[in-house]
Amino acid sequence: MKNIIRALRAERGWSQQDLADKLDVSRQSVNAIETGRYDPSLPLAFAIARLFGRSLEELFDDGPSVAEAAE
Amino acid sequence: MTQPKGFKSANRRYLQAFWPLMSMYVVTVVVTSSFIDMETAGASVRIGSAAATTLPLAGVLWVMLRLIAETDEYTRLRQLTAMARGGAITAALATFVGFLQIYGAIEGFPVFLLGPFFFLAYGFSYGAACLGKRD
CATH class of the missing domain: 1.10.287 (Helix Hairpins)
Structure with a gap:
């Protein structure tokens, strides 16, 4: 799933390790989420959203909906 | 739990x-x-x-x-995946050795070695996953 976490992190001048420390996850977790290799669970996704002051919809993009794709 | x-x-x-x-x-x-x-x-x-x-x-x-x-959840996923791969490799080896013994090709294989072999396979699986994903 695409997301804008890398951009938001860069805006704040945080390293992946900084973000990992704030979320209490491994740096590898942050890397996997940023690159779209791993989709976080809802609790972790909400924690990320709270940290950046954004909604889940602003952070994550799961691509066009089924209805949009059909058009 | x-x-x-x-x-x-x-x-x-x-x-x-x-x-x-x-x-x-x-x-x-x-x-x-x-x-x-x-x-x-x-x-x-x-x-x-x-x-x-x-x-x-x-x-x-x-x-x-x-x-x-x-x-954390991602580390758990990676660890469990590596353990499953290590377990599968160890089970395959144990089966192979078991048939070698049944067919008389070898005898007296020390079962004790399967434990360390599992940890070796688990470690390699985890390392290979880390390298493959360039974490």
Whole structure:
């Protein structure tokens, strides 16, 4: 799933390790989420959203909906 | 059931338990193999020695499982995937060795070696996954 976490992190001048420390996850977790290799669970996704002051919809993009794709 | 505690505290709890248990394991292996003559020892001493050496290692396995339960979700996924791969490779090896014994190609394979082989396969699987994903 695409997301804008890398951009938001860069805006704040945080390293992946900084973000990992704030979320209490491994740096590898942050890397996997940023690159779209791993989709976080809802609790972790909400924690990320709270940290950046954004909604889940602003952070994550799961691509066009089924209805949009059909058009 | 153990609840997730976060990556850092889970790692800290793991290391706090891992090193004492591993030290106990090394000490019991050294003591039982250096100071007890197993050829002349009675059955109770042999069984006791085997149990004394196994218990710390069982403890290590328990803290590994606790780490997996408590750590962050992505690390848990990676650890469990590597364990499953290590287990599958070990099961395949055990099957191969079992058939070699049934067909008379080899005899007397020490089952004891399957444990270390599992950890080797688990470690390689975990390392290969890390390298492949360039974490």
